[in-house]
Amino acid sequence: MVDSLPGADEATVSLPVLTPERIPTVVVDDAHIIYRVHQGATGGTTPVAALRRLVKRTNAPNVREVHAVKGVSFTAYRGEAIGLIGSNGSGKSTILRAIAGLLPVNRGAIHTQGQPSLLGVNAALLNDLSGERNVVLGCLAMGMHPDEVAKQAAGIIDFSGINERGDFASLPMRTYSSGMAARLRFSIAAAKRHDVLLIDEALATGDKGFRKRSEQRVRELREGAGTVFLVSHQLSSVRDTCERTIWLESGVLRMDGPTDEVIRAYEAYANSK
Numbered sequence: 001m002v003d004s005l006p007g008a009d010e011a012t013v014s015l016p017v018l019t020p021e022r023i024p025t026v027v028v029d030d031a032h033i034i035y036r037v038h039q040g041a042t043g044g045t046t047p048v049a050a051l052r053r054l055v056k057r058t059n060a061p062n063v064r065e066v067h068a069v070k071g072v073s074f075t076a077y078r079g080e081a082i083g084l085i086g087s088n089g090s091g092k093s094t095i096l097r098a099i100a101g102l103l104p105v106n107r108g109a110i111h112t113q114g115q116p117s118l119l120g121v122n123a124a125l126l127n128d129l130s131g132e133r134n135v136v137l138g139c140l141a142m143g144m145h146p147d148e149v150a151k152q153a154a155g156i157i158d159f160s161g162i163n164e165r166g167d168f169a170s171l172p173m174r175t176y177s178s179g180m181a182a183r184l185r186f187s188i189a190a191a192k193r194h195d196v197l198l199i200d201e202a203l204a205t206g207d208k209g210f211r212k213r214s215e216q217r218v219r220e221l222r223e224g225a226g227t228v229f230l231v232s233h234q235l236s237s238v239r240d241t242c243e244r245t246i247w248l249e250s251g252v253l254r255m256d257g258p259t260d261e262v263i264r265a266y267e268a269y270a271n272s273k
């Protein structure tokens, strides 16, 4: 007689159905972000007053705190494009900067997989250099190989559309309108595949043709397995680009879900204000 193997009964137990794994790329866990604003020297800055504050562990009287993000939690997955919407000052740019690692969280934590890249309208390009030179510098700064940069440079200029009204690519950036500069920044950043691409209002600055092209590019980046975050007041851009949207209000996460539902709720809120 053959002894039954340990655990043989378990063979009859049906195994759970395997679903394709969703890979988290950004986990924001109860994040609080507080800006400390130093308002210049006022009374109480003597060494004795400073020592007293140190002992009592109180803030300097001329430091104000702005609690910009209050206990926000969400998880983003590979392949998602997520819109971030909300009234002015609701904390959208702050949370984006924190995901990029440019701001620390005061409480909670933010975990990211890979290196997030923040594409803001303030991204640094050098005003005295031509658009062409900035394309090369920007691409090298993102870690692209010089051969790759040489291959892509013309395409990046074309995509940005800065040459649509003359040869602007060879002129210094300071001669560009703010919209042209923003388009060039977006085009440079979008030339590389990013693990996590954070876009702050960049799409809103372009004209209609550029907006269509950039929305298409965001969709391609997402299909290339990255995660894209898009902060915008342009709800149509969010609707066309993102299937999921997070709504922040006064630093608090109000809603996180399918874009249509979240935008509908946000519009109802904005109209009732």
Ligand SMILES: Nc1ncnc2c1ncn2[C@@H]1O[C@H](COP(=O)(O)OP(=O)(O)OP(=O)(O)O)[C@@H](O)[C@H]1O
Residues within 6 Å of the ligand: 035, 036, 037, 066, 067, 068, 086, 087, 088, 089, 090, 091, 092, 093, 094, 095
């Ligand atoms: N550098 C800073 N120092 C102090 N407070 C700041 C700073 N940056 C932002 N804040 C404050 O933090 C809060 C959130 O600002 P944030 O820029 O993140 O909002 P936002 O949702 O991106 O706004 P908007 O839609 O107007 O761009 C606001 O109250 C703002 O005044």
